[in-house]
Amino acid sequence: MKNLRLLRSLPLAGLALALSACTSTGGGPSPMDLDAGIDLRTYRDGDDLLTAGLGAAGLRNPTPPAFADPAAPTPTELRRRAVWTNWRGIADLAPGGGYGEFYGSLAPVTGREYQALVTLPGRKQPHRVMVQLPDDFDSDARCIVVTASSGSRGIYGAIALAGAWGLPRGCAVAYTDKGAGTGYVDTADGRGFALDGQLAQAGQAVEFKVPARAAGDGVAPIAVKHAHSGDNPEADWGRHVAQAARFSLQVLSLAHPDDGPWTFANTRMIAVGVSNGGGAVLRAAELPDTGIDAVVAISPNVLPGDGGRALYDYSTDAALWMPCALNAAAFDNVVLARAKGEKSVAGMARCGMLKARGLLEAKDPLVQAEQARQHLLDGGWTDAGIAAGVISSNFDLWRAVNATYASAYARTGPADMPCGFSFAALGPDGQPRAPTPAERAAWWPDASGIPPGAGVNLVGELTTTADPTLGGNLCLRALWTEAGSEVRAGIEQTRAAPPRKQLPMIVLHGADDGLVPEPFSGGAYARWAKAQGADLRYWRIENAQHFDAFLGLPVLGSRYVPMMPYGYRALDAAWMHLAAGKALPGDANIRTTPRSFSDGKLAPLTPENLGHMP
Known part of the structure; x- marks a missing residue:
């Protein structure tokens, strides 16, 4: 990585002073109090925002990027591995799957990346927020994509959707891990992970704070933020997205002060998410004064105000x-x-x-x-x-x-x-043991946010x-x-409220979803929200399930089509609606044709397999 510029733990007073100079005359939102300073890194000259320098070939490689020292990976190695893990956990990158061919982008995008920790009022733990600002950010278009990680993933958990759609278009992309993430903690010593993905040193801010367990109580369990934050983060998913939106304006006020003021009123903002991230942006749609101008939710996990199932x-x-x-x-x-x-x-x-x-x-x-x-x-x-x-x-x-x-x-x-x-590393005898330094170092980039995985097991x-x-x-x-x-x-605290009136929304769900079933979640939410007067379009996709990343397996690729192309189409439609006043497409039940499989070969995906997109 070249041209690295790092502002680590910028004092809050200095940050507030810098931001007040940017926003005092423009009427933008007041800067948030951050748990630590903004961590700023610049990615050019062989490194980039979207692929971490791996490019299409590196992302498609089934072998993860290696660490020179497995017990002490560098921040650059950790980020590269986290980007690889999250791309491959969400998108179908297998040859013939269509990604990067007729939908999506794997082209490197250079620019700056800002990360910080911010805590919601009244909550115990921070959530990680990040803004990726491409070098060709279009200050005239003033486009921001705000997103939340899918599942319980870390901060890069929406890069294959929000990042790959927004960054090549010159949009800033704002992310939140929505109070979950992969900053696991071994309670034997209580050391958390810092903003750079390494185990924190004394005095450094961490994304998950857990006290060390008293010695003599047996093997210490591993703390997982989604499970053990003490905050029930799902109840606050919408507020997490709203804070990511505010953070994006805070960053733009620092990065492009001459183009200010940066306000919700003069900046177009699309919120998009998949799975739990889709539920998060729907919860943000309820809130006033978020700056969100349109919402796209794909396979959302959401409990509607009436109907559906938790x-x-x-x-x-x-x-x-x-x-x-x-x-x-x-x-x-x-x-x-x-x-x-x-x-x-x-x-x-x-x-x-x-x-x-x-x-x-x-x-x-x-x-x-x-x-x-x-x-x-x-x-x-x-x-x-x-x-x-x-x-x-x-x-x-x-x-x-x-x-x-x-x-x-x-x-x-x-x-x-x-x-x-409980959660723990396991020995050959199946009994809990202390994690090794190499296992522990890989939690942040490799884990999904819900064990088992990355050497952590359910016990x-x-x-x-x-x-x-x-x-x-x-x-x-x-x-x-x-x-x-x-x-x-x-669970009752996670129930959705009606979205804001006149907020354009597109909700998409696969008819065959076996993890977050369409009748319980996306379909039920769409029916209920429309009954409340929501400006919502609902697309139901036949022969589509929850996990695009598994479609490289012929047994699944020959049965299902990916959801991601429809998400990109919905984002295109939402942007054209905001930027050019073009009417949103209507509701749709999209008929599809899965790929054929014969002579041991899975046919390449074509646009014809995807049916007629609205």
């Missing part, structure tokens, strides 16, 4: 019933569900355990599977959603998500998670029976079904 409700339900249901005849051709012509042994074990607890009536395992399928259908699932849910079911993702969210909703710490769960509530996860899943489900639980109270 993620914790349907995911704890699916964790119990889906392994059994996937043995039903309706899923005989779902390859990942089980070996062709056979039934899943684990699924039959689950059916038997549900029968033993009086939850199923039939004695025949195949009839039990059909009864489990019918239970899910009665709750609003579709066969297509159940089929796509095999990804979450087979990889035990439901249990990991539910343990993390239960802890967040109940605001518990790393040592007192609900149902006896607890496993038995030696044929169905070892059942007990934990039953316990997690009971936290929803029991009235008055702390978990249910925390």
